[in-house]
Amino acid sequence: MPVEEFVAGWISGAAGLVLGHPFDTVKLLGFFKGMSFPIASIAVVNSVLFGVYSNALLLLTATSHQERRAQPPSYMHIFLAGCTGGFLQAYCLAPFDLIKVRLQNQTEPRAQPGSPRPRYKGPMHCAASIFQEEGPRGLFRGAWALTLRDTPTMGIYFITYEGLCHQYTPEGQNPSSATVLVAGGFAGIASWVAATPLDVIKSRMQMDGLRYKVYRGMLDCMVSSVRQEGLGVFFRGLTINSARAFPVNAVTFLSYEYLLRWWG
Numbered sequence: 001m002p003v004e005e006f007v008a009g010w011i012s013g014a015a016g017l018v019l020g021h022p023f024d025t026v027k028l029l030g031f032f033k034g035m036s037f038p039i040a041s042i043a044v045v046n047s048v049l050f051g052v053y054s055n056a057l058l059l060l061t062a063t064s065h066q067e068r069r070a071q072p073p074s075y076m077h078i079f080l081a082g083c084t085g086g087f088l089q090a091y092c093l094a095p096f097d098l099i100k101v102r103l104q105n106q107t108e109p110r111a112q113p114g115s116p117r118p119r120y121k122g123p124m125h126c127a128a129s130i131f132q133e134e135g136p137r138g139l140f141r142g143a144w145a146l147t148l149r150d151t152p153t154m155g156i157y158f159i160t161y162e163g164l165c166h167q168y169t170p171e172g173q174n175p176s177s178a179t180v181l182v183a184g185g186f187a188g189i190a191s192w193v194a195a196t197p198l199d200v201i202k203s204r205m206q207m208d209g210l211r212y213k214v215y216r217g218m219l220d221c222m223v224s225s226v227r228q229e230g231l232g233v234f235f236r237g238l239t240i241n242s243a244r245a246f247p248v249n250a251v252t253f254l255s256y257e258y259l260l261r262w263w264g
């Protein structure tokens with residue numbers, strides 16, 4: 001099983017992440033606050049995504065990464081491989097994403113003296129508290145919504161990337177850096193636009209049950225969110241998600257492509 005893609009996925013994900021982190025934390029005062037935890041988690045998650053994607057294509061089309069420039073796979077195969085990668089990475093991402101959402105929603109980090117202390121002291125304490133209070137399953141709260149969010153949208157991600165690269169690259173050649181940057185950026189935007197409605201629901205499910213449980217399940221969360229806030233609720237964060245998605249995924253794909261070319 002080729003492993004280069006796993007390693008390239010890790011490094012390129014980390015590069016994209018450094019750029020995207022300020023967008024993720026825009027609500028907080030310190031822009032690069034808490035970078036080490038996301039860097040560690042992206043190592044697992046992005047390498048699973050790219051590694052599984054590439055190996056799924058290898059199974060479906062019997063071509064390696066190098067051979068795929070000369071013999072491009074069909075869009076159906078790209079989509080299926082992207083969905084497989086998205087599905088498996090979602091399970092790895094779930095506990096990390098839960099901790100990120102719980103910590104980012106802590107609004108007391110710079111509390112005045114005398115006001116209540118934040119519930120979680122940091123990522124490790126957050127993970128340990130969830131584990132103690134709710135058991136291992138607690139760490140997967142919202143995982144189902146996350147899987148539904150990521151499975152089809154990772155298919156869209158890779159189709160957009162490969163489609164744009166194909167469009168602007170002469171037959172059989174490698175795409176130029178500019179093409180990779182633009183195709184990666186638009187792949188990020190396209191997949192985030194499609195993912196935003198379920199992203200809203202996913203985050204609400206992850207925050208549910210902190211004091212008492214509000215939602216009976218994902219469907220209940222969707223219905224009551226729309227009842228209370230209207231259909232616009234599904235587009236919460238769309239602008240910031242897209243603004244973040246372009247640079248993050250441009251850099252992710254550029255470093256991924258270059259690492260793989262460099263290795264072989």
Ligand SMILES: C[N+](C)(C)CCCC[C@H](N)C(=O)O
Nearest residue numbers: 150153154191192195245248
């Ligand atoms: C599938 N979904 C749209 C959620 C993500 C697609 C891009 C993944 C990338 N690591 C990023 O953080 O932007």
